[in-house]
Each structure stands twice: as C-alpha cells, then as structure tokens.
Amino acid sequence: MKLYLTLILLLPLLGGAINALVGRKLPRRVCEVLACASVWGAFVCTLLAFAAYRAPVTVELATWLADFDFTAGIALYLDPLSLVMTLMITFVCGLIHLYAVGYMAGEGSPARFFALLNLFVFAMLVLILAENLPLLYLGWEGVGFCSYALIGFWYTDPKNATAGRKAFITTRVGDTAFGIGIVWCFQLFQTESITQINQMGFLMPVGVITALGLLFLAGAMGKSAQVPLMVWLPDAMAGPTPVSALIHAATMVTAGVYLMARMSPLFSAAPVVMAAVAVTGAVTAFYGASCALVQRDFKRVLAYSTISQIGYMMLGVGAGAVTAATFHLLEHAFFKALLFLGAGCVIAALHHEQDIFKMGGLRRRMPLTFWAFLAGAACLAGLPPTGGFFSKDAILAAVWAKGGLLYGGLFGLGLLAALLTSFYTFRMVYLVFGGEGLKEVHHNPRIMDTMLLPLAILGLLGGFIHLPAFLADGWLGRFLATSLTEGGAHLSHVEEMVVEAVAALVALTGLAAAHLRYGGLRRAARIEASAAEPRGITAFLMNGWYVDNLYRILFIRPYEAMASFLWQRVDEGVIDDSLDRLADGLGKTGQGLGRWSCGRVSVYLLSFGAGLALILGWLAWGWLI
Amino acid sequence: MIVPIEHVLILAGILFALGLVCVLVWRMNLIMLLIGIEVMLNAAMLAFVGGAARWGMADGQVFSLVIMALTSAEVSLALAMVVYLHRRKRTVDADEFDTLKDS
Structure with missing residues (x-):
C-alpha cells in the first residue's frame, strides 16, 4: 500500500519535474508521452491500491514540519472517500491529458503546458490524500498556483493574464480564512491530523466549532467558486479548453466540497455551519443556473453550470448527505469533463468560435461529438436514467429528508435550479447542434473525439454505482459508510420515489420548454433576436447579476483610491518629498x-585665527565662571 | 626675579597679537607674513624664557633654543619658496597664489 501511494504521488511529480526542467530540450512527442504516461501510471497504481484496499490506512512517508509539539509529516490517509476521489481524478486527468495532446497540437511551449498539468495532478492528489491539514493546504495552494498559471497559459494576451490573476486573488480571499482556520485547529486540538481532529469535535463548545466551520467554508467558497467568491470561474475560461475541463470543472473546483466532506464529522455537530453550507450551496446552484440561461459564450455557459452543480454538492454536504455529495461530485466530474471536451472539439472545429449563436448544424457534421455531448447534456439536465439524474436526486432527496422550513425552502430552490439547468442545457444543445450550419468544419485529431466515449459511458451508466434505496442498495454508499458516518436523515421508499418523480418531471419540463423556445424553426428567430443588445433581466443575468460591478464599487475602487492615495500623497508626497x-x-x-575654501591663504589664516580666538574665548569663559 | 611673570606674559601676549595682526592683515607681501610668524614665535619664546626664570627650571630655555633652531630652518626654507614663487608669478602677493582650490 505504501508503495502504491508513494507512486501515485511521485509519478505525476516526476513527469512534471522532468518536463519543467528539461522539457524544452526534448522533442514534443516525448513531452506528451511523458506527461500522459505518468498520469496513467498513477491511475494504474490507484487501481492496484483499490484492489489491495481493506480498511482505512495512514501512511507516514516522511517528516516535513516538526517543531516542539507541532508535527505535520508527509502523511497520507487512504479511506473510501479519498480512494474514490483518487480513482476519479487519475482517470479523468489521464483522459484529459490524452485529449490535450490533440487539442494543443498546434500550440507552442508544450513542455510548460504539460509540466503544469502534471504538477496540477500531483498537487490535487496531495490535497486528496493528505492526512493533516498543512499538507492538504500545500496541495490546496499548489492547485491554485497551477490553475493561475494555466488560465494565463496564453499570457501574451493581457486579458488571459488578468483572468489568471483574478482567479488567484479571489481564491486567496477564501484561502486566507482557511489558513487561519488551520492554525486555529492546532491551537484548539494540539494536532493537525484530520482523522484525530474529526474525532475530537465534541471536546469543543459548539460556538468554537461554528466559527471554525465558517472559516473552512470561506476557504471552500473561494476554491469551489461559491457565492460570494464565484466571480473568478467564468473568467477562468480564458485558459485552454482541456484546462477548463480538468481544473475548472472536474477536479480543482470540487476541492471545496471535498474539504467540507472530509471535515464533516467535525462540523456535523454545529447545525449553523451545516445550514450555512447548505444555504451557500443552494443559492449558488440557483445563481449559476440563472446566469447560464442567457450566456452566449459556449464555455461561459458551462462555467456557470459548473458553479451551479458545485452548489448542489455543497447543498448535499450541508444536508449531511456526504455520500450523495460525493456521488454527484464523481458524476459531475465525468459529465462536465465530457461537456467541456465536447465543447473543445466544437470550438476547435470552428476555428475558435465560441459564440453559440454563430454555431449550428453540427449534428450531422460531427456526429460522434454530438452524441457524446448529448449524453453529457442529459446527465447535466438530470434526465432519467442517466447518472446525473441519480446523483442530483440523491442530493435533493437528502435535503427533503432533512425537513423543516429552511431545508424545505432550499429544496424548492434546488428544484428551481434543476428546472433552469435542464432548460439552459438543451438551449445550448439546440443552438450548437441544431439547425443548418454553413460553416466550414476543421477536422480534429481523432484522439479528441475518442476521449469523449469513456466519459460518456461513465456519465450515463455511473448512476449504477449508487442506485437509490428502492431499486438496489447503493455500492458507493456502503463503501463510503465503512469510514464515514452518514449524517443525513432517511426517507421511506415511497417518499423517495415521489421526490425522484418530481425531479424527473422538472427535468423533462425544462427539456420541453427548451424545445418550445429553441427547437425547430424557432431557433432561427432566437438567433435573430440575439443580435440585439441585451436589456433588462437578460443583461442582468448576462453579467452575472452585476456582481463584478458590485465588487468593483465595493472593494476595487476603494482599494485603488487607497493605493493611489498612499502612492501619490504618502509615498511621493511625504516620504519622497x-x-x-x-x-x-x-x-x-x-x-x-x-x-570658504577659496584657495586664498589669507582667508584660511583668518579662519584659523577666528577659530583660535573662539577656543581661547571658550576656555577663558570656563575659567572666569 | 626683578621682572614679575605677569609683565613678561603681557609683553609676550602683545608681541603675539602684533605678529598675528601682521600675518592676517599684511597679505600684500609674503615676506611680511613670514616676519609676522617670526614675531609670534619670538612671543612664544619669551613666554618660555619667562616661565623658566620664574620656576628656576632650564626646560623653558631649552625649548627656546630648539625654537631658534627650528625658526632658522623654517625661514631659510620659506624664503627659498618665496624666491621660487616670485619667479613663477612675478609677485609676492599671498592672494595671487590660490591654486590650492579645486577647479
């Protein structure tokens, strides 16, 4: 087990290090093979670890930080939660690495790209497998750095570099709170080990746990693009599409959910924290879905939908249903990666056209992409019996089971978001693939389309790993239950079936509404209407509820004013002047x-005499007194 | 001792002041400047000799002899330099020699 875990971490690190250090000297093909092989090697090791897995295991690889009472070693913890996450991450990362080989074929500096991608995989796995909070934080910041560097991969365009900085700074706001939480944890518990902290929650008063939970939640908000720190994710789409698929859809952005799930034994004692998590999740789910309704940019639609889906996961964690949240996390990783990769195929085929209103007719020209994308869309919309349906409904059912006014309201909000999700998903499908396109289609490398297939299969059939209780006993639930205690309430089979039926109905309603508005000939009318400048509610949603402008007024302007005051008045005005x-x-x-030094002897002599007189006068003065 | 030490010191002080004024004021002529220095040195010697007589110790007289030797050496050197300077600029005005100043 120790060998497998070491290899899982070291292989991507090795690939990244080689690519970073000597990648520029190597031929392109070697870089690509190295990057893909290291990730697939990690996947194989994960499979072996999965086969050998019996019970949760802690592996101490090395000492890292040790000072007086404080110790934080390079210790890994493998339990069902981290195991399924590692499996998902190595697999999806492997597929996306192969896809990136095709997508980035014509682009420069492959060594930098693949080095960062591998480094990202390493940091993400550190985050997942870490046994103590400082190590988790190391991975947490590592993925943040890789995300920043990859968003700004095409850094010569200042827009991309700005998007990278925005992502980095916004997440830093949450990370600061998280960092404070980690340090406070040590002060409270005298240990940084996650497993030990989770068992010691009852020692502390609920108020302390609540404050701690809110600090962790702030970190999760930043990383997972939850309201109110979600502004960076839509802009993060400036990066290459494989990066969007890998980091900003499948893996990194779910780190916040993973953190909350990981710490859930600690926080489940504090109802305020759980409620805050659930409210954050539900509000975000609704926010993302509403914004996705009107976006024109293909990748921005998907970005807002990612925000929305992560909101669902947060909602699940907040309802105490860690299994459901993890289930949705896995499912989402598959189908959202699939959607992003499909979008990447479309965008590459249309010569980097991203406006969905200028697409169309791709159903016939790119059949493989179309069917795979349709599978992903069905999962995202939650059409039965796709995996997305089961996972989303597991969350909704858990929220419903929680009962009460608050969770009842959140259930309603979640259902509304599901309706919007289904609508915008099929709006996207109709606009991109429907109708008759006249565009010249550029042929993609075969490897790009091929990578969609395994993801489509997993997205569609992934539901079978955790079927609802009235159909079968969920495997994932049983597997996770071996180490996690499920906090959610349980529903009777009839109630559960009703919730599922309602959710299915909602998804189908959304599909029908999208068909009525965008299907057939009405599509052309919509495209004509879209040429006009957006007004009213459309503009409001298009700009993401104007949150960017709000932050500009609330934070950025005062900050700039303060900076210019400090610069021009204080620094230049007072200090320099x-x-x-x-x-x-x-x-x-x-x-x-x-x-004085005019060179004339007489002046010098006179000064000399004056000085002498002064000294004599002073001496005489002292003598007289 | 017939002459009191105070008188000797007052005379030495007057001599020194005269020499100093000569040095400071008579800048038209380098030789007058040297003479002023000589007068000041003589004032110092007078003070030494007066002190030696007052306390009955030979030290002051020895000092006077040393100063005499020193003065003769100094004057011979200084006069040689005056001759040299006069050759360079055809003048003995002290203010004309201001090349010590930079630029």
Whole structure:
C-alpha cells in the first residue's frame, strides 16, 4: 500500500519535474508521452491500491514540519472517500491529458503546458490524500498556483493574464480564512491530523466549532467558486479548453466540497455551519443556473453550470448527505469533463468560435461529438436514467429528508435550479447542434473525439454505482459508510420515489420548454433576436447579476483610491518629498560652506585665527565662571 | 626675579597679537607674513624664557633654543619658496597664489 501511494504521488511529480526542467530540450512527442504516461501510471497504481484496499490506512512517508509539539509529516490517509476521489481524478486527468495532446497540437511551449498539468495532478492528489491539514493546504495552494498559471497559459494576451490573476486573488480571499482556520485547529486540538481532529469535535463548545466551520467554508467558497467568491470561474475560461475541463470543472473546483466532506464529522455537530453550507450551496446552484440561461459564450455557459452543480454538492454536504455529495461530485466530474471536451472539439472545429449563436448544424457534421455531448447534456439536465439524474436526486432527496422550513425552502430552490439547468442545457444543445450550419468544419485529431466515449459511458451508466434505496442498495454508499458516518436523515421508499418523480418531471419540463423556445424553426428567430443588445433581466443575468460591478464599487475602487492615495500623497508626497528637500538643503548648505575654501591663504589664516580666538574665548569663559 | 611673570606674559601676549595682526592683515607681501610668524614665535619664546626664570627650571630655555633652531630652518626654507614663487608669478602677493582650490 505504501508503495502504491508513494507512486501515485511521485509519478505525476516526476513527469512534471522532468518536463519543467528539461522539457524544452526534448522533442514534443516525448513531452506528451511523458506527461500522459505518468498520469496513467498513477491511475494504474490507484487501481492496484483499490484492489489491495481493506480498511482505512495512514501512511507516514516522511517528516516535513516538526517543531516542539507541532508535527505535520508527509502523511497520507487512504479511506473510501479519498480512494474514490483518487480513482476519479487519475482517470479523468489521464483522459484529459490524452485529449490535450490533440487539442494543443498546434500550440507552442508544450513542455510548460504539460509540466503544469502534471504538477496540477500531483498537487490535487496531495490535497486528496493528505492526512493533516498543512499538507492538504500545500496541495490546496499548489492547485491554485497551477490553475493561475494555466488560465494565463496564453499570457501574451493581457486579458488571459488578468483572468489568471483574478482567479488567484479571489481564491486567496477564501484561502486566507482557511489558513487561519488551520492554525486555529492546532491551537484548539494540539494536532493537525484530520482523522484525530474529526474525532475530537465534541471536546469543543459548539460556538468554537461554528466559527471554525465558517472559516473552512470561506476557504471552500473561494476554491469551489461559491457565492460570494464565484466571480473568478467564468473568467477562468480564458485558459485552454482541456484546462477548463480538468481544473475548472472536474477536479480543482470540487476541492471545496471535498474539504467540507472530509471535515464533516467535525462540523456535523454545529447545525449553523451545516445550514450555512447548505444555504451557500443552494443559492449558488440557483445563481449559476440563472446566469447560464442567457450566456452566449459556449464555455461561459458551462462555467456557470459548473458553479451551479458545485452548489448542489455543497447543498448535499450541508444536508449531511456526504455520500450523495460525493456521488454527484464523481458524476459531475465525468459529465462536465465530457461537456467541456465536447465543447473543445466544437470550438476547435470552428476555428475558435465560441459564440453559440454563430454555431449550428453540427449534428450531422460531427456526429460522434454530438452524441457524446448529448449524453453529457442529459446527465447535466438530470434526465432519467442517466447518472446525473441519480446523483442530483440523491442530493435533493437528502435535503427533503432533512425537513423543516429552511431545508424545505432550499429544496424548492434546488428544484428551481434543476428546472433552469435542464432548460439552459438543451438551449445550448439546440443552438450548437441544431439547425443548418454553413460553416466550414476543421477536422480534429481523432484522439479528441475518442476521449469523449469513456466519459460518456461513465456519465450515463455511473448512476449504477449508487442506485437509490428502492431499486438496489447503493455500492458507493456502503463503501463510503465503512469510514464515514452518514449524517443525513432517511426517507421511506415511497417518499423517495415521489421526490425522484418530481425531479424527473422538472427535468423533462425544462427539456420541453427548451424545445418550445429553441427547437425547430424557432431557433432561427432566437438567433435573430440575439443580435440585439441585451436589456433588462437578460443583461442582468448576462453579467452575472452585476456582481463584478458590485465588487468593483465595493472593494476595487476603494482599494485603488487607497493605493493611489498612499502612492501619490504618502509615498511621493511625504516620504519622497521630505527626503528630496532634506537632500536639497544639505546640498545648498554644502555649496554655501564650500565658498570658504577659496584657495586664498589669507582667508584660511583668518579662519584659523577666528577659530583660535573662539577656543581661547571658550576656555577663558570656563575659567572666569 | 626683578621682572614679575605677569609683565613678561603681557609683553609676550602683545608681541603675539602684533605678529598675528601682521600675518592676517599684511597679505600684500609674503615676506611680511613670514616676519609676522617670526614675531609670534619670538612671543612664544619669551613666554618660555619667562616661565623658566620664574620656576628656576632650564626646560623653558631649552625649548627656546630648539625654537631658534627650528625658526632658522623654517625661514631659510620659506624664503627659498618665496624666491621660487616670485619667479613663477612675478609677485609676492599671498592672494595671487590660490591654486590650492579645486577647479
């Protein structure tokens, strides 16, 4: 087990290090093979670890930080939760690495790209497998850095570099809170080990756990693009599409959910934290879905839908249904990666056209992409019996089971978001693939389309790993239950069936509404209407509820004003000016005194005599007193 | 001792002041400047000799002899330099020699 875990981490690190250090000297093909092989090697090791897995295991690889009482070693913890996450991550990352070989074929600096991608996989696996919070934080910041560097991969365009910085700074806001939480954890529990902290929650008063939970939640909000720190994710689509699929859909953005799920034994004692998580999730789910309704940019639709789906996972965690949230996390990773990769195929085929209103007719020209994308869309919309349906309904059922006014309201909000999700998903499908296109289609490398197939199969059939209780006993639930205690309430089979039926109905309603609005000939009318400038509610949703503008007024403007005040008034005005004046004065004095040294002996003698008189006078003064 | 030490010191002080004024004021002529220095040195010697007589110790007289030797050496050197300077600029005005100043 120790060998497998070591290899899982070291292989991507090795691939990344080689590519980073000597990748520029290697031929392109070697870089690509190295990057893909290291990730697939990690996947094979994960499979072996999965086969050998019996019970949760902690592996101490090395000492990292040790000082007085404080210890944080490079310790890994493998339990069902981290195991399924590792399986998903190595598999999806492997597929996306292969896809990226095709997608990035014509682009420059492959070594930098693949080095960062491999480094990202390494950091993500550190995050997942870490046994103590500092190590988790190391991975947490590592993925943040890789995300920043990859969003700005085409950094020569200042827009991309700005998007990268925005992502980095926004997540840093949450990370700061998370960092404070980690340090506080040590102060409270005298240990940083996640497993030990999770068992010691009852020692602390609920108020302390609540405050701690809110700090962790702030970190999760930043990383997982939850309201109110979600502004970076739509802009993060400036990066290459494989990066969007890998980091900003499948893996990194779910790290916040993973963190909350990982710490859920600790926080389940604090109802306020759980409610805050659930409210954050539900509001985000609704926010993302509403914004996705009107976006024109293909990738922005998907970005907002990612925000929305992660909101669902948060909602699940908040309802205490860690299994459901994890289930949706896995499912989402498959189908959202699939959708992004499909979108990448379309965008590459149309010469980097991203406006969905300018697409069309791709159903016949790119049949493989179309069917795979349709599978992903069905999962996202939650049409039965796809995996997305089961996972989303597991969350909704858990929220319903929780009962009460708050969770009842959140259930309603979640259902509304599901309706919107289904609508915007099929709006996207109709606009991109429907109708008659006249565009010249550029042929993609075969490997890009091929990678869609396994993801489509997993997305469609993934539901079978955790079927609802009235059909069968969910495997995932039983597997996770070996180490996690499920906090959610349980529903009777009839109630569960009713919830599922309602959710299915909602999804189909969304599909029908999308068909009525965008299907057939009405599509052309919509495209014509879209040429007009967006107004009213459309503009409001298009700009993401104007949250960017709000933050500009609330934070960025005051900050800029303060910075310019400090720069022009304090730094240049007071500090620089006073120094300048002082230097000026000293220079003038020096020049004035310099006139004494005129070179004339008589002046020197006179000064000499004056000095002598002064000294004698002073001595005489002292003698007289 | 017939002459009191105070008188000797007052005379030495007056001599020194005269020499100093000569040095400071008579800048038209380098030789007058040297003479002023000589007068000041003589004032110092007078003070030494007066002190030696007052306390009955030979030290002051020895000092006077040393100063005499020193003065003769100094004057011979200084006069040689005056001759040299006069050759360079055809003048003995002290203010004309100001090349010590930079630029």
